[in-house]
Amino acid sequence: MSVKKVIVGLVGVIVVVAVLAVGFRNQIFEQLVTKTAAKRMKENFLADLPDGLHVGLCGAGSPLPDPKREPPCTIVVAGKRLFLIDAGSGAGRNIVKLGFNPGDIEAVFLTHFHSDHIDGLGELMLMHWGGRPTTKPLPIYGAAGVSLIVNGLNQVYSQDMTYRVAHHGIETMAPGGFGGEARVFETPIKEGRTVLLDEPDLQIVAFSVMHAPIHPAVGYRIRYKDRTMVISGDTAKSSAVQREAKGVDLLVHEALNPKLVGLLQTQADLAGNKKLAKIFGDIPNYHTPPEQVAEIARDAGVGYVLLTHVVPALPMTAMDGWFLGKSRDIFTGKLKVGADGDFVSMLPGSKEIKLVNRH
Numbered sequence: 001m002s003v004k005k006v007i008v009g010l011v012g013v014i015v016v017v018a019v020l021a022v023g024f025r026n027q028i029f030e031q032l033v034t035k036t037a038a039k040r041m042k043e044n045f046l047a048d049l050p051d052g053l054h055v056g057l058c059g060a061g062s063p064l065p066d067p068k069r070e071p072p073c074t075i076v077v078a079g080k081r082l083f084l085i086d087a088g089s090g091a092g093r094n095i096v097k098l099g100f101n102p103g104d105i106e107a108v109f110l111t112h113f114h115s116d117h118i119d120g121l122g123e124l125m126l127m128h129w130g131g132r133p134t135t136k137p138l139p140i141y142g143a144a145g146v147s148l149i150v151n152g153l154n155q156v157y158s159q160d161m162t163y164r165v166a167h168h169g170i171e172t173m174a175p176g177g178f179g180g181e182a183r184v185f186e187t188p189i190k191e192g193r194t195v196l197l198d199e200p201d202l203q204i205v206a207f208s209v210m211h212a213p214i215h216p217a218v219g220y221r222i223r224y225k226d227r228t229m230v231i232s233g234d235t236a237k238s239s240a241v242q243r244e245a246k247g248v249d250l251l252v253h254e255a256l257n258p259k260l261v262g263l264l265q266t267q268a269d270l271a272g273n274k275k276l277a278k279i280f281g282d283i284p285n286y287h288t289p290p291e292q293v294a295e296i297a298r299d300a301g302v303g304y305v306l307l308t309h310v311v312p313a314l315p316m317t318a319m320d321g322w323f324l325g326k327s328r329d330i331f332t333g334k335l336k337v338g339a340d341g342d343f344v345s346m347l348p349g350s351k352e353i354k355l356v357n358r359h
């Protein structure tokens with residue numbers, strides 16, 4: 001057979017397949033949706049996870065738009081219990097993308113009340129209510145001021161609550177499960193710590209950080225069995241973070257590169273946007289440059305550093321090294337610029353730390 005005939009034959013086959021695919025397009029889509037939905041509905045990532053302390057970034061960014069990072073949101077699995085630290089916008093959807101049901105969240109812990117840490121909270125409270133049968137609101141822990149936020153959000157969504165109950169019925173959407181319940185804790189003073197949960201296998205402790213003029217602002221230390229993690233919250237370089245991070249397996253620390261933010265400030269200035277230039281000029285003094293995070297990690301003897309609240313946006317992974325500056329010379333252990341979907345697993349009885357991206 002000549003080459004020409006083969007080509008004509010192949011083109012013919014392709015045309016027939018294409019015509020058939022177009023003709024059966026909707027059936028193909030139906031099959032695809034049914035298969036995917038069946039798989040997703042049966043999946044229970046939380047139940048399938050091995051016993052351990054797992055930490056996922058459902059938001060590794062800041063208020064600045066970043067294609068790889070939504071505002072702050074960190075999910076923590078301790079055994080089969082699910083907790084959330086901060087709920088920036090997109091938190092609920094990103095938690096689902098990680099493979100979790102927001103209805104399984106046992107409690108939320110807020111680091112402080114800057115908008116980027118709470119602007120997904122209202123939506124998350126609704127997703128918690130709709131995710132699983134529940135007759136109790138979602139507990140939301142925070143220092144003084146948390147009641148104002150939780151009660152305010154409950155009020156904002158109170159009309160939505162009546163719609164959902166009216167539409168789906170009281171058995172499906174029990175009114176008692178709606179919204180959040182503020183759990184105020186005492187702000188830790190100076191070197192102080194507030195123990196929020198203290199069980200043989202699980203301890204959650206809050207400690208104050210340096211985010212002035214924002215007060216209160218806390219970080220959290222979580223221990224599950226013999227594995228530990230610290231999350232810094234928003235802070236300038238803090239001796240409290242270093243103290244709490246001593247020997248921990250994982251340090252999830254915020255990071256801002258002042259040099260890169262300086263570039264944005266200059267451009268805002270040149271463009272005549274004085275307001276934005278002023279804001280860019282103000283923000284470095286209450287965040288931590290990556291090199292200083294590296295110093296903390298080195299001095300505290302941390303196992304793994306995962307940077308979060310990454311400022312400014314880094315749309316390409318190739319920019320991570322530029323963002324880190326000399327950090328890797330200062331801290332020679334494992335250090336990663338976090339992105340949404342990063343998921344760290346630490347199993348008891350080992351020192352191993354495994355990271356995958358689930359997005």
Ligand SMILES: [Zn+2]
Nearest residue numbers: 112114211234
């Ligand atoms: Zn903040």
Ligand SMILES: [Zn+2]
Nearest residue numbers: 114116117234
């Ligand atoms: Zn923030």
